[in-house]
Structures are given as C-alpha cells and as structure tokens.
Amino acid sequence: MTARWQTVLEQLVDERYPRLLARATLVVADADAEDLVQDALVATFASRARFTHVAQAEQYVRRAIVSRSIDRARTAASERRAVERTVAEPVPVVEIELPGLQQDVVAALRALTPRQRACVVLRHVEDLSIAETAEQLGLSQGAVKRYTADGTAALQRRLDVAPPDDDGERLALLSPEEAHRD
Template sequence: MPRPWEPVLDALVRERYPRLIARAVLVTATHADAEDLVQDALVATFASRARFTHVAAAEQYVRRVIVTRSVDRARTAQAERRALARTSARPVPTGEVELQGLERDVVAALRDLPPRQRACVVLRHLDDVSVTETARLLGLSEGAVKRYTAEGSARLQQRLGATTAVVDQHVRVELVGTEEARRD
C-alpha cells in the first residue's frame, strides 16, 4: 500500500521535474549540480514525512529547499576551497551548461553573485517570495534580505547592462464622486 505522499511525489517528478532542474540551474549554474540539488531537495522534502496533498504546494516547497540547499552547498564549497588552498591542492573544473544568448548571460551574472545575494534575488524576484518568508527560509533578518536583494539586483543590472526607469513617485491621485466621474 503506497504512503499518502507517494502519489504527490510521483506526480511532482513526472510533471514538474524539468522546471525544478531549470530553477536549480539558476542557483548552481551547472546542469549536473542542478540535478544533484533537485534530488537532495526532493529527498529532504519527502523524507521528513511530507504532508502535501497538491503537487503545486509540494513544488513550491521543493523550490524553496533548492535555494536554501544551494546556500548551504556554497558555504561548504567555500570552506572546502579554503582547506584546499591550505594544502595546495587544485580543484578540478566542472562542465558548464551550454546556454545561448540572454539565458547564458543571466546564469553567468547570477553565478558571479555571492551565495546569499543569489539566493535572495532568486527567491524574491523569480519565486516571488515575500521578504519575511525569504528571511525565514534563509535564516536572515528582513533588513539583510532587503540589502542582499538590492545589492544583488544592482550587480545584475550592472553586469547585464540593464537600466531601470525612474518613475515619478509624486503622482497625485484624487477621488471624485460618481456623478462627477460620469460627467467627464
């Protein structure tokens, strides 16, 4: 007899796996690392007695686990690099995902961001997660999330040559009565 969460896991992998991989590529920049990250996120999510009844809810949770696990991996990788530097070992380069045009530029720009900035930018702008929820997921203060998001976004804009339009913030809005609105 299948466990209650198994059909949700099966449907999630069958229907949404490519999207999960695409999301993971944004925070890891290599396809192989993205696949490992998605597998880790799925195991972490469903090994803890997940109680998801809908695929969409499970996908959203797994997407957030992907980002938090990527930050953890970046921290571990940084510690490993320091240890390797102390022992004079050289890391072996990994293969990159072959992307074209803007995709390649965006992934490269994201890869150049520090891990916390990258995680905040992905959660806030790509996953549309609130500042409060991002802070909770990453174990940061809301102010730190705002700072990392702003700094990461600014670095991405600079790297990609993007500009933002300045909008007049002093737009005057006046409420008018129904009769007055009908006359105009």
C-alpha cells in the first residue's frame, strides 16, 4: 500500500517538476538547478511531512529551494574565504632530520604506498614483529608480510641495493652506528 506522502510526491514530480526546476534555475542561475530541486524534494519528504494536497507540498518545496540555495551560497563563500586565508599564508619548508636515516632512504620511503611504508617502518625501523605490526595496522599477518616484502623490494630497486644474498645480509634502513646502538 502506497503511503499518502508517496502519492503526493509522485504527483508533485509528475505535474510540477518543470515549474520547480524553473524556480531553481532563477535562484541559482547555473547548472546546479536540478541538484537543488532534488535536495529540496529530499529535505521536504525525508521527514515524511503530512501534506494533504500537491499545492501545499509545492509551496513547501519552493521555500526549500530558496533556503537550500542560500545555504549553498553561504557554504561556498565560507569555503572560498578559508581557501583565501590558507593560500595567503606562506607554508614554511621544514626539513626533518631523522637520526640514523639518510635523506635518500627517507625519499625512497616517501615513494612507497602508505601501507608499504607503514609496514616497512614498523618492521625494520621500529623493530616490531609481524604480529605486532599486524595488530597496530589492523591487517592480517599475511598482508603485513606482503606489504613489507613489496616495500623492501621497491626500496632496494630505488636505492640500487642488491636483494639479500644467501649469506642473509639484508637491506639496512638504519646507519651502522644507529643499528648497533642499544
């Protein structure tokens, strides 16, 4: 059984949508008119307002079109002011020195995907186990192994370091002094 509000909504859209669209076009004067009408219809009927006839619903939607357009204009103006303030402020360039990590390693780490970078740093710099890394990142242990392996391989390629030999020598992200310091 169709609710009364659904019948009124269907009849309103069928009979009066062109007029609502024309009003919205006059109010916003751009291609956002259809979106504005849709927003107004949703706002009007989302609360399942009790309209007894289509003319009453149309008046409500017409008011919603105007109030939504004002809200949009305020939001856009506020966003423009925020962008202008942000652009006007110079952003200082900060060079971060990470003890034990050379700048080329830091640059190579930045080139990894976020998950690869997180896994490599937690496993090789923070010296966490696979299980601890998986827990911290909310990943499976298999995913940690994969991201770590992919990240390490990418670092080896970027830093032009050979993969581990049979003697077990591995890529070291820390300087020899940092790695042996406890």
